[in-house]
Amino acid sequence: MNFFDPSGWANGQAFEAARHAQREGPVRWMPGADVLAVLGHAEALEVLSDSERFTSRRGTGLAEAGTTGRSLNLDDPPRSLELRRLLQTVMDQPETSESRALLVQSANDAVSRARVRGDADALNDLAAPVARASFGRLFGLEADELTLLCHLTEGLARSGRARLVQPRADDELRSFLRAGLAERRTGAFWDVGRSAMERGLTTEDAMFLLRLVVQTGHESTAQAIAGAIHAALEHQLPFDSSPHALEEWLRWTSPLIRFARVATRPTTVGAFEVAEGARLVVIFPVVNRDPAVFTSPETIDLQRAPNAHLAFGWGPHACAGARLAKQQLAAVLDALRAVDRPSLSAPPVRLESGVTNGFVRVPLRFG
Numbered sequence: 001m002n003f004f005d006p007s008g009w010a011n012g013q014a015f016e017a018a019r020h021a022q023r024e025g026p027v028r029w030m031p032g033a034d035v036l037a038v039l040g041h042a043e044a045l046e047v048l049s050d051s052e053r054f055t056s057r058r059g060t061g062l063a064e065a066g067t068t069g070r071s072l073n074l075d076d077p078p079r080s081l082e083l084r085r086l087l088q089t090v091m092d093q094p095e096t097s098e099s100r101a102l103l104v105q106s107a108n109d110a111v112s113r114a115r116v117r118g119d120a121d122a123l124n125d126l127a128a129p130v131a132r133a134s135f136g137r138l139f140g141l142e143a144d145e146l147t148l149l150c151h152l153t154e155g156l157a158r159s160g161r162a163r164l165v166q167p168r169a170d171d172e173l174r175s176f177l178r179a180g181l182a183e184r185r186t187g188a189f190w191d192v193g194r195s196a197m198e199r200g201l202t203t204e205d206a207m208f209l210l211r212l213v214v215q216t217g218h219e220s221t222a223q224a225i226a227g228a229i230h231a232a233l234e235h236q237l238p239f240d241s242s243p244h245a246l247e248e249w250l251r252w253t254s255p256l257i258r259f260a261r262v263a264t265r266p267t268t269v270g271a272f273e274v275a276e277g278a279r280l281v282v283i284f285p286v287v288n289r290d291p292a293v294f295t296s297p298e299t300i301d302l303q304r305a306p307n308a309h310l311a312f313g314w315g316p317h318a319c320a321g322a323r324l325a326k327q328q329l330a331a332v333l334d335a336l337r338a339v340d341r342p343s344l345s346a347p348p349v350r351l352e353s354g355v356t357n358g359f360v361r362v363p364l365r366f367g
């Protein structure tokens with residue numbers, strides 16, 4: 001079984017196969033894919049921390065990225081850090097009582113609407129609207145811009161069923177970003193793109209940065225929220241939003257499946273010899289169940305501490321939106337705790353994707 005097969009993640013076989021391989025060793029050749037799968041926690045830390053030995057410049061997916069320009073995620077420090085700092089001027093805005101109130105309100109509104117309907121979907125009715133609204137507010141996007149950007153990038157992220165729509169979504173997204181930069185639209189989102197160009201990025205590279213921001217900015221969070229709701233109901237656990245519980249929901253859901261690095265020289269990872277040019281793919285859902293680090297990894301322990309999960313990655317490319325994602329997850333769990341507990345009304349439909357570990361829908365019933 002190829003761990004990168006999208007249908008394997010939808011039916012659970014890829015996860016099981018990767019767990020099985022983990023028992024045989026923390027770094028394994030992936031037959032048929034010509035890459036090394038990194039399955040151990042210590043080995044994942046080693047690969048993600050050391051950008052001199054393991055570069056992002058040659059792509060963080062399964063194949064060569066083919067980028068020659070400047071990028072945040074497909075570049076290494078120190079260059080990547082300049083763009084990261086640019087983004088952090090938006091991401092690190094302190095939470096104000098107003099932004100907190102708006103987040104709480106959007107979570108409460110989503111839960112109220114779902115309760116009125118009775119039947120609801122944890123992903124599309126609860127998680128996604130909250131994730132989109134708070135991403136849109138943070139980046140100062142107009143409602144129509146937000147709707148279009150989320151629609152197009154959701155098509156790309158949910159890549160299983162998006163195989164057909166992907167080229168069209170990609171073209172539309174590019175034209176929209178190009179036009180937005182040219183028209184000098186206002187708001188933090190467009191400011192990031194323009195500031196990147198003032199620092200020497202080409203329009204193409206600035207568009208790539210904005211695309212990264214939208215692609216990462218709402219879908220993974222929506223999947224984490226839906227995954228936590230599903231896990232709480234399936235395992236009969238409270239909608240706990242305490243700091244330890246949030247980390248455990250993230251460990252358990254691990255919404256992103258993989259990111260890769262390429263070895264810049266002959267080296268070792270753990271005891272495994274790695275040739276120059278080898279592609280190492282970290283498989284987060286499995287790394288986050290490594291029994292060498294997590295006691296009873298197959299149990300959701302909402303008090304687990306320490307909890308060294310890598311759901312947000314690690315090192316110079318660790319997730320820039322982790323704080324925002326946790327705030328949103330907490331807001332939805334709080335809103336659900338305040339009402340009568342819903343139940344799972346049908347089996348969830350899992351997403352066919354080799355990148356996003358999540359759902360197409362999670363049917364719920366209130367009342």
Ligand code: HEM
Nearest residue numbers: 072073216217220221224259311312313317319320321325
């Ligand atoms: C639960 C939700 C999320 C998860 C699980 C997640 C996970 C990740 C992971 C694993 C990486 C590492 C990529 C690598 O190593 O190459 C990453 C990077 C990134 N994430 Fe997230 N993310 C989430 C939410 C967000 C949000 C809400 C935003 C922004 C609004 C965001 C923005 C980014 C950006 C910009 C990067 C690239 C950072 C860099 O290359 O330096 N993420 N994320």
